Amino acid sequence: MYPIDLSTDRLSLRELTTDDVDAVHALYGNAEATRHLSFEPRTRDQVGGIVARSMVSAVAQPRDEYALAVCAADGKLIGYARLALEGQRAAQIGFALHPSVWGRGLGTELVTLLLTLAFDRLTLHRVWAARAPRNDASAALLHRVGMTEEGTIRDHVHVAGTWRDSVVHSILEQEWKAGAVLTAARDDGRAAAYDR
Numbered sequence: 001m002y003p004i005d006l007s008t009d010r011l012s013l014r015e016l017t018t019d020d021v022d023a024v025h026a027l028y029g030n031a032e033a034t035r036h037l038s039f040e041p042r043t044r045d046q047v048g049g050i051v052a053r054s055m056v057s058a059v060a061q062p063r064d065e066y067a068l069a070v071c072a073a074d075g076k077l078i079g080y081a082r083l084a085l086e087g088q089r090a091a092q093i094g095f096a097l098h099p100s101v102w103g104r105g106l107g108t109e110l111v112t113l114l115l116t117l118a119f120d121r122l123t124l125h126r127v128w129a130a131r132a133p134r135n136d137a138s139a140a141l142l143h144r145v146g147m148t149e150e151g152t153i154r155d156h157v158h159v160a161g162t163w164r165d166s167v168v169h170s171i172l173e174q175e176w177k178a179g180a181v182l183t184a185a186r187d188d189g190r191a192a193a194y195d196r
């Protein structure tokens with residue numbers, strides 16, 4: 001599926017371009033944004049490579065990776081999101097927003113858009129995410145969108161010279177269709193923002 005264009009009132013997901021390298025570097029080169037991720041802050045060259053590989057994978061046939069720009073309503077790139085297909089109708093998601101926009105519900109909207117892509121557009125059965133044990137914001141977000149904590153992968157990533165566990169969360173297509181996300185979001189009036 002190409003190109004991807006999904007949005008809420010406040011956020012959109014679109015394909016990456018070479019013009020995005022500086023904005024992605026502002027995120028992936030940022031120590032606060034990457035504190036709980038599986039890598040240390042990236043250099044601009046490394047980010048250039050990531051964007052280039054993302055653009056190649058976007059047009060691959062069949063496509064098995066959706067590495068996307070997350071943009072605010074004014075078009076500014078504020079995050080990076082990735083959905084990687086694997087196994088049987090399954091995918092892993094990853095996501096990050098710039099710290100300047102944290103705490104406004106945008107992360108919840110972003111992951112809801114990724115799940116919309118996964119279940120409504122790509123008709124997947126299972127989506128999972130892995131977070132650092134101390135990533136409390138991600139834990140709250142993944143619960144908020146209806147994902148169930150499954151357990152721990154021991155020594156899953158090697159980062160900053162040490163092994164780190166990951167906590168796995170997942171959601172199945174029947175749970176998504178049952179509206180777990182909308183039910184959770186409706187509690188604080190966010191449901192109307194979602195384009196489902």
Ligand SMILES: CC(C)(COP(=O)(O)OP(=O)(O)OC[C@H]1O[C@@H](n2cnc3c(N)ncnc32)[C@H](O)[C@@H]1OP(=O)(O)O)[C@@H](O)C(=O)NCCC(=O)NCCS
Pocket residue numbers: 032033034036037094095096097098101102103104105106107108109129130131132135136137138140141144
């Ligand atoms: C994780 C991340 C996307 C959350 O984005 P956000 O826009 O701040 O999230 P939201 O505002 O939608 O909040 C989602 C939930 O997390 C909670 N939360 C946010 N920051 C928190 C924190 N520091 N500690 C505990 N809970 C927190 C919110 O209260 C909310 O819970 P609620 O709906 O039950 O009230 C953002 O912190 C981020 O990009 N972090 C760096 C990258 C990263 O860790 N990615 C996840 C990899 S698994």
